[in-house]
Amino acid sequence: MLSAVADHPHDPAALIARVAAGDRQAFVVLVGQLYGNALRVATKVLGSRTDAEDAVQGALTKLWTEAHRFEPGRGSVEGWFRRILINLCLDRRRSFRIVQPLEAAAEIASADPTPYEAAVAAARSRRIDAAMAKLNPRQRAAIMLFHGEGASMAEVAAALDTTPKAVEGLLARARTELSMLLSSDRTEI
Amino acid sequence: MDANRAAEIIAAYGGDAARWPDDERAEALQQVARHPALAAQRTAAAQLDGMLSAWAAGSVGVDSDAAAAATRVLAMPAAQQTRGAPWRWMAGTGIAAAIALGAVLINPAAAPQRTPVVHHQITDDQAFAMVFTPTLDEDSSI
Numbered sequence: 338m339l340s341a342v343a344d345h346p347h348d349p350a351a352l353i354a355r356v357a358a359g360d361r362q363a364f365v366v367l368v369g370q371l372y373g374n375a376l377r378v379a380t381k382v383l384g385s386r387t388d389a390e391d392a393v394q395g396a397l398t399k400l401w402t403e404a405h406r407f408e409p410g411r412g413s414v415e416g417w418f419r420r421i422l423i424n425l426c427l428d429r430r431r432s433f434r435i436v437q438p439l440e441a442a443a444e445i446a447s448a449d450p451t452p453y454e455a456a457v458a459a460a461r462s463r464r465i466d467a468a469m470a471k472l473n474p475r476q477r478a479a480i481m482l483f484h485g486e487g488a489s490m491a492e493v494a495a496a497l498d499t500t501p502k503a504v505e506g507l508l509a510r511a512r513t514e515l516s517m518l519l520s521s522d523r524t525e526i
Numbered sequence: 527m528d529a530n531r532a533a534e535i536i537a538a539y540g541g542d543a544a545r546w547p548d549d550e551r552a553e554a555l556q557q558v559a560r561h562p563a564l565a566a567q568r569t570a571a572a573q574l575d576g577m578l579s580a581w582a583a584g585s586v587g588v589d590s591d592a593a594a595a596a597t598r599v600l601a602m603p604a605a606q607q608t609r610g611a612p613w614r615w616m617a618g619t620g621i622a623a624a625i626a627l628g629a630v631l632i633n634p635a636a637a638p639q640r641t642p643v644v645h646h647q648i649t650d651d652q653a654f655a656m657v658f659t660p661t662l663d664e665d666s667s668i
Contacts, residue, residue: 361600364596364599364600365593365596365597365600368592368593368595368596368599369592369593369596371592372591372592372595372596373592381581381582381584393595394595394598394599397595397596397599398599398602400599401599401600461577462580462581462584465577465580465581466581469581480578480581480582481582483545484540484575484578484579484581484582485578485579485581485582485583486582490539490547504538505534505538505539506538508537508538508539509534509537509538512537512538512540512571512574512578513537515574515578516570516574519574519577
């Protein structure tokens with residue numbers, strides 16, 4: 338491990354070993370590597386930037402206080418941190434609220450005077466956001482990890498503390514629900 | 527593999543065969559080639575894949591305030607107190623247990639006594655009053 342630290346000082350596995358030993362500088366560097374993506378994932382899962390910032394802050398606190406629990410043989414630092422973050426996101430009961438009703442999204446006019454194509458794309462993006470808001474956070478997390486992070490079914494299962502088979506079902510139901518919600522404007526796409 | 531399993535794979539994994547399970551991909555593709563309904567399902571799934579990828583990749587306005595987030599964590603007193611030291615609470619628990627054991631050995635009367643459980647019976651009227659009588663705070667807010 339020490340040679341790994343010396344050879345790759347910015348490698349997440351090397352950094353977390355230093356964090357576990359109380360190295361504050363290593364923690365700042367590691368947070369720099371994880372923060373942006375963590376905030377993006379949390380925002381998509383929770384549907385709220387404020388809630389996402391809280392969840393990420395909680396996950397970073399665990400990263401600092403529980404770095405000694407990380408076991409290199411059981412996966413990557415990113416996967417371990419992702420699991421902490423997703424658990425915190427799913428623990429936030431208030432995230433179950435609907436962020437924005439689908440019907441309301443259809444009525445929102447674009448305030449930005451952009452060309453027609455950009456307006457159509459923006460409207461479609463809002464409808465997707467609204468449809469995603471109708472899913473439960475576990476479904477959003479599974480979609481975010483599988484389609485956004487490119488995680489394998491096994492990695493998604495690990496993050497959600499479940500089995501790959503269960504994730505298959507979760508994703509299939511989520512996709513079916515989304516297809517129905519979005520079918521009304523599918524022809525515009 | 528039958529057509530149903532191929533349909534399940536498309537429903538869960540989407541239209542991109544590269545994301546399908548390695549050990550089922552070839553047979554699933556054979557099923558898709560054999561059944562036009564599966565081919566249509568795969569096309570629709572691929573369309574949804576594109577929308578989901580675009581949604582997931584969409585900007586959330588991430589600022590480059592990672593350093594500030596790290597500083598906030600490091601500045602938290604609670605984080606400093608509990609940081610990676612299971613031996614601390616184990617030591618604390620051990621000391622507390624030793625003190626309690628010592629107290630009991632020196633003075634057996636210090637051992638916790640079982641207190642008899644007393645069941646209070648109340649009348650229906652008392653129960654009603656207990657539930658429906660507002661407290662001072664509640665009364666002032668009515």
